[in-house]
Amino acid sequence: MVFQQLESENSAGQKPSDHCAVVGIIGPEPVFPDVLISLKSLQHRGQESAGIATFDGDLIHLKKGMGLVSEVFPDRDQHLQTQLSGPVGIGHTRYSTEGSKTIENAGPFMISSSIGYIALSHNGEITNADKLREELKKKGAVFMTSADTEVMLIELAKDINENGIANGFRVAMSRLRGAYSCSVMINERLFAIRDPYGIRPLSVGKVGNEYIVASESCVFDVLGGEKIRDLSPGELLEIKPDGIDSLFVLPAKKTAHCMFEWVYFARPDSVIDGVEVFGARINIGRMLAKQNPVEADVVIAVPDSGRAQALGYSMESGIPYNEGLIKNRYSDRTFIMPTQKARSSAVKLKLNSVRSVIDGKKVILVDDSIVRGNTIRHIITLLRNQGAVEVHVRIGCPPIVSPCFFGVDMKTKDQFLASNKSLEKIREEIGADSISYLSIDSMTESIGKPADNLCLGCLTGVYPISIAGEKYAFQAELENY
Numbered sequence: 001m002v003f004q005q006l007e008s009e010n011s012a013g014q015k016p017s018d019h020c021a022v023v024g025i026i027g028p029e030p031v032f033p034d035v036l037i038s039l040k041s042l043q044h045r046g047q048e049s050a051g052i053a054t055f056d057g058d059l060i061h062l063k064k065g066m067g068l069v070s071e072v073f074p075d076r077d078q079h080l081q082t083q084l085s086g087p088v089g090i091g092h093t094r095y096s097t098e099g100s101k102t103i104e105n106a107g108p109f110m111i112s113s114s115i116g117y118i119a120l121s122h123n124g125e126i127t128n129a130d131k132l133r134e135e136l137k138k139k140g141a142v143f144m145t146s147a148d149t150e151v152m153l154i155e156l157a158k159d160i161n162e163n164g165i166a167n168g169f170r171v172a173m174s175r176l177r178g179a180y181s182c183s184v185m186i187n188e189r190l191f192a193i194r195d196p197y198g199i200r201p202l203s204v205g206k207v208g209n210e211y212i213v214a215s216e217s218c219v220f221d222v223l224g225g226e227k228i229r230d231l232s233p234g235e236l237l238e239i240k241p242d243g244i245d246s247l248f249v250l251p252a253k254k255t256a257h258c259m260f261e262w263v264y265f266a267r268p269d270s271v272i273d274g275v276e277v278f279g280a281r282i283n284i285g286r287m288l289a290k291q292n293p294v295e296a297d298v299v300i301a302v303p304d305s306g307r308a309q310a311l312g313y314s315m316e317s318g319i320p321y322n323e324g325l326i327k328n329r330y331s332d333r334t335f336i337m338p339t340q341k342a343r344s345s346a347v348k349l350k351l352n353s354v355r356s357v358i359d360g361k362k363v364i365l366v367d368d369s370i371v372r373g374n375t376i377r378h379i380i381t382l383l384r385n386q387g388a389v390e391v392h393v394r395i396g397c398p399p400i401v402s403p404c405f406f407g408v409d410m411k412t413k414d415q416f417l418a419s420n421k422s423l424e425k426i427r428e429e430i431g432a433d434s435i436s437y438l439s440i441d442s443m444t445e446s447i448g449k450p451a452d453n454l455c456l457g458c459l460t461g462v463y464p465i466s467i468a469g470e471k472y473a474f475q476a477e478l479e480n481y
């Protein structure tokens, strides 16, 4: 096991981060090289730690560490392929919230149980983990970490031990609440599960003789294969060397796919639950232009995730798109800085503007979302210093006003720029000439899914799953009685 303690990253008031990426591969040949490529393709979903577990027929092999995939599994390490041998394996990259950035909490998690080795990679967040942990402790379980994934693994191991594999999964899934898209290796067998609301994405594909489960479909493209399908919400899938077997689908009233996957998290070249991310972002930009037109000379994006939305805005409005902001691709990680000055320098290191695109122009600045507002404030100052005569901000997502309980690091209400503020107050605080957010209706139309089938919790404060002290989607029905 490798343990590279790097200085921890957080976005110093920038974008929210998704918690994890998962992958699982089974085939006739050693799977390590393709698990590694898959994790590198999904690096955007988590940069705190990375890990791979493989099974060679007798033994399980596990290596995980803190840092980027390329830091934990460096190309120069010739021994990795022999250390992580076997025709089945799972992988994980993780983003963690403050206080849990330790190797103990990095995935995949693994235990040796009465039925053999069980290894699990998890994307999401178990909302009743504390309660389950206490119940399991009373039955004698011992926990080594603070991670909800460990609770899930111990629960799963217990339920499989008592009920067999398929029924054990069924029992565990009926007890777990929250968001989970997982790859699970039980000795030489590979499984995938998705929570009954389908909050986080998970799809299965085929590459040559291998079958692969992965958080996003871009993995299948990168490896030269093709997507077979998304997992259904509530589904247990066994992925075998010669095909896939759906063992059951737990019935659910509705889906609650995280809208933020299309708005910001996922790679634009991925297709999630039948909707291409890039296409959804172009639609969002077009909707913004229809909903909030303004006279201007140029449309620019906050790179990289605002690009497609800005392009869509330009297509719809006829105002030319240009590259007005340049991202320093080698400073992807903005380290936690102790002072505001240091934080500001860190943002400057990340983004700069192109004077010839900006000078003397009325600029439309398009971003996918605003959480705390530090970045957009800095960018507007930057644009004005470079000669912009007007800066109109257009945001491809409604205001974020509530925490996320399903695997995204937006935990407290007071961190959000838009909480309890009028649009005019927000405009004033960031220093823009105008600001408009996409409406919820326009966003759901852009994604192409009804609001009833999406999680909109951080926009509305109403969640698809009951959270203590918060409203949930069926509250209105209950309140009518």
Ligand code: SF4
Binding pocket: 199, 257, 258, 259, 260, 261, 403, 404, 405, 406, 407, 408, 455, 456, 457, 458, 459
């Ligand atoms: S609360 Fe927001 S970020 Fe969290 S799952 Fe729901 S839509 Fe996604």
